[in-house]
Amino acid sequence: MKPVQLFCWHFMAYPYLDNDFDKKESSGWVTVPNRLWDNNRSRGLYQEYIDQLVYADQLGFDGMVLNEHHQNIYGLMPSPNLIAAALTQNTSRGKIVILGNLLPLHLNPMRVAEEYAMLDQMSNGRLIAGLAPGGGPETFNYDIPSANTREKFWEAADLIVRSWTEDGPFAHEGRYFPLRYVNLWPKPLQKPFPPVWIPGSRSPSTMTEVAKRGYCYFLSSRSHGGETHRAQQEFAAVLEKHGDRYHPFRFGILMSTYVAETDQQAREECEEGVWYFLKNCLKGHLRREGRQLTYGPGVPYIPAAAWREYLKGYKPGRKLLGDVENWEELDASQSIIVGSAETVTRRIQNLIEKAKVGNLLIQFQLGNMPDPLARKSMKLFAEQVAPALRHASLKQFREEYADFNIESSSAEALH
Amino acid sequence: MSGAIIDVCGRQVHILDSGSGDPLLYFHGFADVHSVKDSWLPFHEKLAARARLIAPAHPGCAQTDENKDIDTIEDVIFHYLEVLDALKLARFDLIGTCVGGWIAAELAVRHPEKIRKLVLIGAAGLFVPGALIGDVFMMAQPEFGYSYASLREMLFSSANAANALEMFPDGKGELEDEVRRYQMLRFTSRIGFKPPYFYHYALRSRLHRISSPTQIIWGETDKFVPCSHGEAYAKLISNAEIKIIGGAGHSVQLEKTDETAQSVLDFLAG
DSSP states (O other): OOOOEEEEEOOOOOOOOOTTHHHHOSOSBSSSOGGGOOHHHHTTHHHHHHHHHHHHHHHTOSEEEEOOOOSBSSOOOSOHHHHHHHHHHHOSSSEEEEEEEEGGGOSSTHHHHHHHHHHHHHTTSOEEEEEEOOOHHHHHHHTOOOTTHHHHHHHHHHHHHHHHHSOSOEEEOOSSOOEEEEOOSSOOSSSSOOOEEEEESSOHHHHHHHHHHTOEEEEOOSOOSHHHHHHHHHHHHHHHHTTOOOOGGGEEEEEEEEEESSHHHHHHHHHHHHHHIIIIITTTTSOSSSBOOSSSTTSOOSOHHHHHHHHHHOOTTOOOGGGOOSHHHHHHHTSEEEEEHHHHHHHHHHHHHHHOOSEEEEEOSOTTOOHHHHHHHHHHIIIIIHHHHHHHHHHHHHHHTTTOOGGGSTTGGGO | OOSEEEEETTEEEEEEEEOOSSEEEEEOOSSSBTTTBSSOOHHHHHHHTTSEEEEEOOTTSTTSOOOTTOOSHHHHHHHHHHHHHHHTOOSEEEEEETHHHHHHHHHHHHOGGGEEEEEEESOOBOOOTTOOOOOHHHHTSOBTTTBOHHHHHHHSSOTTOHHHHHHSOSSOOOHHHHHHHHHHHHHHHHHHTSSSOSBOGGGGGGGGGOOSOEEEEEETTOSSSOHHHHHHHHHHSTTEEEEEETTOOSOHHHHTHHHHHHHHHHHHHO
């Protein structure tokens, strides 16, 4: 058994927006005008962000997390593989998690299989290969017809894994990606293949497909009230239905945190970055203000029957994470956990205890948070929070999964 | 449910069929029967008083089975050839609005002999430089989590028009109406989300095959398929007349029901 795995996630936000951005612009996504990009100020920005991830590796985090977004201020990584390539050269220990490459954006999924295989070789077998279908904004950016997206996604995902595991050349006879000569050079280093993580937002069909294939399910929600615990239970039930069993490393969550010397100081130091993140970066994604593109009738990728079920519980105009009006409301959402090492430890430990989650993917740099503050928070977390979380989670997992030989389970065998 | 279900090659197709007389086949658009309501709208009742009006719901709309093999407009046309076989319709009048107008035009260029008279209302389908067809999908994403004002603005002359508010209400309307709107977006996303956006570049050079008398009707301020598309259709179809209706947007059959219906009936009777 191993303790909770702590990863440092960087979204690489565009941090130079003026204070009146929210007032002037209707979205931070897809249509956010790129005249706002300031070359004078952004020189060196990627280096600053990459260095923060390298620092995470030095601090002993279990890995670094990257993801893919397009035409937005939330995440400046249209190609996370480029950043991952840089990390292979500057880090030596932690996993490199790409969560993930957006498969529908590729005409041919072999491109993803190839780049991931390269990254696995270049990183000496440290790649965790996330495969994702993309959300509403990418649908608009890349004109992805959404009705068959899911089916197409799984064909691509299966082809990628087959190309990693089966000797080529072979022919793939698929509905969407027929290929005469699948013959991957290079092959990935990890055997049988790099761990595959799939993000989802509690849809039973995604959980089922993940369970069938023995992959790790990553909950892409940013709020951690009762929902996280419920998602874990749902996924555990799906696994059992497929003759498998849940353990903490089949599941991952995204959270954000800021640690400082005291609760008061933590709030004071991070508040500007937090509000920048909530009001600017989430506008068009997780805010009702403006036009939210992430989910809705304009990106109709779920069948009509599933839409009917969704509508039954849907409350028009409901608040999303970015609509919180004050600190207390934000605090209650458990999306961004802010405080002293003691406070943060207690709250995250509580989350792990309830949600039995083994992979915590943690965002430290939020919005326009300055580099020194992000680094200080990461250091305090690594030195004063991580040890306690590891200790407690190891004890918990050993008790709750005592009869579980984690090393030989399907997901863990991939490491 | 109103209407009937017929079997077409093992697939279920939902059809509204009423009135008597010459068959008038109707392909629906967004603000239309099957897409917003389960039953005829006043426009259709006026047509059905003078002809046998037959309106199939597109694949995945109303109770018609979804067909995941529809990738292009060609696949839609083939579906309708099978529907025509099932209905034993050899020759008929054809009317299409919006996306249904595109389907009607594509059917007409392939089988001009089947069509006695053709009516296109606010029809998509053409590429007209400088006059892009609107992005109905982005407009269908609500603002402030509840407002469909910009969708109404695109599909009607004004977001606040009474019939626009009735067909596309803010917030959450009646559940089955919401599902119908979603189904239409899902069906059309198969043929209009990715480029080409609700058009077929080659259609322009095929329109000369249409031999039937054709009436083009357009709302003057159409913000989904600009009026210049109607002018292009009228120019490219040899036996076509165009009627532009003032004070109406894209959903001219709802916005100016009497005028539009009268125009269609006069044309069909003439």
